[in-house]
Structures are given as C-alpha cells and as structure tokens.
Amino acid sequence: MLLKIFSVIAPVFICAGIGFAWGRMGRPFDTRMVGALALNLGMPCLAFSALTKLKVSPEAFAEMAGAYALVLACFLVVGLICITVMKLPAHTYLPVFTSSNTGNMGLPLCLFAFGPEGLALGICIFVLSSLFSFTVGWSIYAGRVAADVFYNNPLIYAVAVALVFMTTGTEPPVWLANTTRLMGGLAIPLMLISLGVAISNMRAAGAGRIIIVCVIKLCAGFSVGYGIATLLGFEGAARGALIIEAAMPVAVHNYMFAQRFNRNTADTASMILISTVISLATLPFLMLVVL
Amino acid sequence: MEIIPQLAAIITPVFICVGFGVMWAKIGTPFDSDLITSLVYNIGVPCLILATFQKVDISPGAMAGIAVAAIACYAAFTLIAFATVKALRLDVPSYLPSLMFPLTGSMGLPVCYFAFGDEGLALAIVYFTFGAIGSFTIGAAIAEGSWSIRNLVRAPVIYAIAIAVTLQLTGGQMPKWIFNTTDLLGGMVIPAQLVALGVSLLQLKTGGMARSAFLGVFRLAMGVAVGFAVAAVFNLDGAARAIVIIQSAMPVAVSSYLFAQKFNRKPEEVAGMVVVSTAVSFVTLPLLLLAVL
Numbered sequence: 198m199l200l201k202i203f204s205v206i207a208p209v210f211i212c213a214g215i216g217f218a219w220g221r222m223g224r225p226f227d228t229r230m231v232g233a234l235a236l237n238l239g240m241p242c243l244a245f246s247a248l249t250k251l252k253v254s255p256e257a258f259a260e261m262a263g264a265y266a267l268v269l270a271c272f273l274v275v276g277l278i279c280i281t282v283m284k285l286p287a288h289t290y291l292p293v294f295t296s297s298n299t300g301n302m303g304l305p306l307c308l309f310a311f312g313p314e315g316l317a318l319g320i321c322i323f324v325l326s327s328l329f330s331f332t333v334g335w336s337i338y339a340g341r342v343a344a345d346v347f348y349n350n351p352l353i354y355a356v357a358v359a360l361v362f363m364t365t366g367t368e369p370p371v372w373l374a375n376t377t378r379l380m381g382g383l384a385i386p387l388m389l390i391s392l393g394v395a396i397s398n399m400r401a402a403g404a405g406r407i408i409i410v411c412v413i414k415l416c417a418g419f420s421v422g423y424g425i426a427t428l429l430g431f432e433g434a435a436r437g438a439l440i441i442e443a444a445m446p447v448a449v450h451n452y453m454f455a456q457r458f459n460r461n462t463a464d465t466a467s468m469i470l471i472s473t474v475i476s477l478a479t480l481p482f483l484m485l486v487v488l
Numbered sequence: 489m490e491i492i493p494q495l496a497a498i499i500t501p502v503f504i505c506v507g508f509g510v511m512w513a514k515i516g517t518p519f520d521s522d523l524i525t526s527l528v529y530n531i532g533v534p535c536l537i538l539a540t541f542q543k544v545d546i547s548p549g550a551m552a553g554i555a556v557a558a559i560a561c562y563a564a565f566t567l568i569a570f571a572t573v574k575a576l577r578l579d580v581p582s583y584l585p586s587l588m589f590p591l592t593g594s595m596g597l598p599v600c601y602f603a604f605g606d607e608g609l610a611l612a613i614v615y616f617t618f619g620a621i622g623s624f625t626i627g628a629a630i631a632e633g634s635w636s637i638r639n640l641v642r643a644p645v646i647y648a649i650a651i652a653v654t655l656q657l658t659g660g661q662m663p664k665w666i667f668n669t670t671d672l673l674g675g676m677v678i679p680a681q682l683v684a685l686g687v688s689l690l691q692l693k694t695g696g697m698a699r700s701a702f703l704g705v706f707r708l709a710m711g712v713a714v715g716f717a718v719a720a721v722f723n724l725d726g727a728a729r730a731i732v733i734i735q736s737a738m739p740v741a742v743s744s745y746l747f748a749q750k751f752n753r754k755p756e757e758v759a760g761m762v763v764v765s766t767a768v769s770f771v772t773l774p775l776l777l778l779a780v781l
Contacts, residue, residue, distance in 0.1 A: 200664070207665035208672050215531060215673075227520045238508055238683065309668050371493065372500035375602050379501045379682075380508070382675025389672075390527070 216393020241355035243381030446472035509686020534648030536674030590738035594681030692759035700760025739765030
C-alpha cells in the first residue's frame with residue numbers, strides 16, 4: 198500500500214522538484230511560453246486522446262461533470278461565507294476557493310492512481326474547472342463579465358470533437374489518435390515543471406489569515422469531494438478522481454489573473470504557495486483515503 | 489490499399505507536430521528554443537531512454553547489432569562527408585558536422601515508434617544515442633575547433649544509457665515510482681522537439697541557398713545509400729533493418745545549426761541545409777517507408 202501511494206505521488210514531487218530546482222538555480226524559464234505550449238497544444242491533445250480511448254462512457258463523463266458542478270457550487274457557498282465572515286475582498290479571495298489545481302497536480306495523481314480511466318475522468322473535471330476559472334473566475338478578478346476567453350480556448354474544441362467520437366462509439370482514425378497521443382505527452386510534465394518554477398519564485402508573506410483561508414479551502418475541498426462522492430454513490434476511479442480533484446490546492450493561474458487585473462498579487466502568491474505546500478505534505482493521507 | 493492509412497498513421501503525427509511549431513512561429517508567439525533544448529536533453533531524453541528500455545525486452549544481441557550498425561553508419565558518414573567537403577574545397581568545421589549527423593531524434597524516433605511500437609522506439613533510441621553523444625562531443629569539437637572531454641562526462645544521456653543497458657543485461661526492474669516519473673518526463677521529448685523543429689524552420693536565417701540545397705540533398709542521398717549498404721553488410725532484417733535505414737536517411741540535424749551558430753561557422757548555410765533537407769525529406773520519407781516496411 199505504501200509503495201503504491203509512493204508510486205503515485207513520487208512523479209508529482211520529482212517533476213515539480215525539477216522545476217523548483219531550475220527556478221532556484223536562476224536558470225531562465227519562460228513560464229508564459231511553457232504554459233502556452235502545455236495548455237494550448239499539449240492539453241487539448243491530451244484531453245482528446247484520453248477521452249477517445251473509450252475507457253469512459255459518455256454517461257460516466259456526464260455524471261462526473263454533474264458531480265463536479267455540485268462541487269463548484271459548494272465551493273462558491275463556502276467561499277462566500279468565508280469572505281463575508283472574515284471581511285475579505287471578493288475579487289482576490291473568492292476565486293481562490295473555486296479554482297483548484299486540477300491540471301498540474303490533479304491529473305498526474307488521477308493517472309497514476311487509476312490508470313487511463315482515472316486520467317479521462319480527471320480530464321473531465323479539469324475541463325469543467327478550467328472553463329469555470331476562465332469565465333466566472335476571470336470575471337470576478339476583472340470585475341466585469343468576460344466570456345471571450347471561453348471561445349479562445351482550444352481545449353473546448355478538442356473536447357467537443359472528442360465527445361462526438363465518444364457518443365457515437367467510434368474510434369478516431371489512427372493518424373489522429375497517434376498525433377494527439379504524441380502531442381499530449383507534453384502537457385503534464387511541462388505543467389508540473391512550471392508549477393515548481395512558479396513556486397520557487399513566490400514568497401509567502403505572512404498574515405495568519407492567509408493560512409486560515411488555505412486550511413479552510415483545503416479542508417472544504419476534501420470534505421465536499423468526499424461528501425458528494427458518497428452522496429452520489431461513486432466507487433473506484435470515479436470516487437477517487439472526484440475526491441482528488443476537489444482536494445487540490447489553489448490554482449497557479451490565479452496569480453496570473455491577479456497580476457493582470459491589479460489585485461492583491463502578494464496575497465494570491467502566498468495562498469498558492471502555502472496551499473500547495475500543505476497539500477503536498479498531506480498527499481499520502483489523501484491517497485490513503487482514495488486508493 | 490492497406491499501406492496508405494498505415495503510412496498516414498506513421499508520418500502524419502510528424503507533419504502535424506512540426507506544423508504546430510510553424511504556426512506558433514507564424515503567429516509570432518515567443519519560443520525559447522534554448523530552454524526547450526535544455527529541458528529535452530538534460531531531463532527528457534535520459535528519462536525517455538530509461539522508460540523505453542523498461543517497457544521492452546530486447547535481447548542483448550539485437551541491441552548490440554543495432555549499436556554496431558549505427559557506429560558503422562556514422563563512420564561511413566564521416567568518411568564520405570570528409571571526402572566530399574575536401575573535394576569541394578569547403579570549410580571543414582562548418583560543413584562536416586552537419587553532413588555527419590542526421591536528425592535521428594525529433595524525426596527518426598516518432599517514425600520508428602509509430603512503425604514498430606515500443607520495440608522500434610528502443611532500437612531507434614540506440615541509434616539516436618550514438619548520434620546525440622557524437623554530435624555533442626565530436627560534432628561540437630569540430631565546430632569549436634578544440635576537443636573537450638567535459639562535454640561527454642556532463643551529458644546525462646551517458647548515465648541513462650549506462651543504467652538502461654545494465655538493467656537490460658541483468659534483467660533488473662526499476663521501481664514503479666521511477667518508471668512512472670521517467671515515463672511521464674520522457675513523454676515530452678518527441679513533441680517538444682518536433683514543435684521546436686517547426687519553429688526553427690520558420691525562424692532560421694538561411695543564405696547561400698544553391699550550395700545548401702545541394703549539400704542538403706546530398707546528405708539525404710548519402711543517408712539512404714549508407715543505410716541500405718550497412719543493413720545489407722550486417723545482414724539485418726525486419727524492424728532492425730528498417731530502423732537503421734530510416735535513421736540513416738534523416739535530414740540535417742538542427743543541433744548542427746546550434747553549434748554553427750554558437751561558434752560562428754556559417755550558420756546561414758547550415759540553416760539552409762536544415763530547411764532544404766527537412767522539406768525534401770517530407771516528400772521522400774513516405775517513399776522510403778514504402779521501400780523498407
């Protein structure tokens with residue numbers, strides 16, 4: 198059991214560690230370029246490839262999407278309560294609750310814990326979570342409704358095409374399957390290395406309330422994921438993927454958004470860093486629950 | 489007509505991934521080639537070697553066969569290229585490395601992988617490793633004009649291949665957590681290199697096109713001839729034969745351009761050779777595959 202847990206979390210630690218060391222050594226790393234490569238080319242291909250391998254039925258996909266929509270609704274409620282009670286500004290603190298690191302950290306965990314089926318289910322959650330972040334989360338940071346990001350995301354189109362293959366039960370032509378599988382190999386390693394580099398450049402600046410917010414976010418994430426998985430009677434890979442993804446720390450793109458809209462970047466960086474460190478430290482326990 | 493979809497399945501991924509790189513550069517998105525090369529060679533390639541050899545079970549004999557054939561190919565490339573460069577009265581440090589080392593990594597590996605699966609990839613990696621070590625030591629030394637053992641000792645590829653060969657010979661298995669990690673990190677090698685190739689095809693500043701075009705085509709023709717000859721001499725058949733021929737027939741390696749640029753050895757002309765030979769091989773590669781598959 199311990200060995201199994203180790204084989205799931207070691208790749209995450211090692212890849213992020215490589216990025217961290219890279220950043221600390223002060224070697225140049227263009228986070229935006231690598232991010233674009235991973236998210237605009239790698240991720241759509243990985244999503245298409247994982248979804249069309251027909252390890253997951255369209256019904257299972259829809260169920261998972263519904264379950265994660267419930268998770269997001271709960272996150273919004275928890276976040277609203279928390280910022281009202283603690284009197285925090287919504288534009289910096291609310292998205293922290295709703296956008297989790299379902300890509301960088303969640304996907305490799307789902308993959309190594311539950312194989313290709315876990316990856317496909319994790320991708321279903323990742324798609325929903327990034328859509329939510331890039332529309333609702335973005336709008337909260339921007340202070341206005343923004344939907345154009347939705348159309349500009351190649352991930353949407355890749356998933357739409359994949360859904361056609363899934364619902365008709367056909368396999369994509371070999372050339373397309375080969376291309377997307379090859380290209381999809383970029384996504385996870387590049388995202389994990391970027392995560393490490395990003396963390397190495399962030400400083401945790403201290404107020405106790407930031408730690409409290411992080412702990413609430415992570416505890417709420419785990420409890421909501423666990424609760425909804427139990428409520429819906431999820432088992433195996435579906436249960437594991439939902440709990441893992443719900444329990445992930447604050448997403449790194451929040452920092453980018455905060456920077457862009459001139460919100461409190463120092464606080465955002467601290468929350469990403471602290472929640473990621475706590476999450477990494479507690480990963481073995483999370484795995485013990487889901488495996 | 490079974491062969492057309494089969495060829496498409498092997499070659500399309502290469503075209504499309506290179507196409508992504510070309511588009512990337514066309515849109516004008518920044519692309520840090522140094523960073524990608526460094527990630528690929530220091531982290532990706534050693535991991536790909538470890539993970540691939542863990543997945544397959546190749547007899548030491550087959551591995552040694554490819555290794556000897558690869559060395560023979562590189563020796564033949566060196567002799568023919570040196571004779572040609574001398575005969576044409578060209579500058580040795582500028583032209584010799586680019587004729588010696590084909591693009592066995594970004595282009596050769598995916599073609600062999602999709603044609604012959606993990607085993608094909610493993611055999612292609614053996615050929616590629618000699619080229620990678622050779623171009624980063626001998627190739628760099630020729631372009632730089634001085635020799636240094638440090639390049640060899642500092643290449644992580646050397647250690648990865650040593651570990652992989654030891655495991656293969658002893659039948660040892662690496663722990664699951666190392667396999668998971670190396671498999672994940674190795675996955676970025678081929679796509680990252682192909683995108684980088686696409687970007688550089690568009691960004692390379694080419695010059696002296698007539699001579700570059702001639703030398704680029706010469707590199708391809710020499711590769712095909714040497715590949716077939718070596719495969720025949722060593723009596724290779726099946727996947728091994730096809731892989732030696734495919735790897736030998738690859739266009740001029742982009743790493744040759746990097747060295748030419750670094751040591752200022754006519755980078756424009758080397759860039760021209762890269763672009764012309766890559767473009768020509770997009771046309772000739774399907775024909776070559778038809779001949780060897």
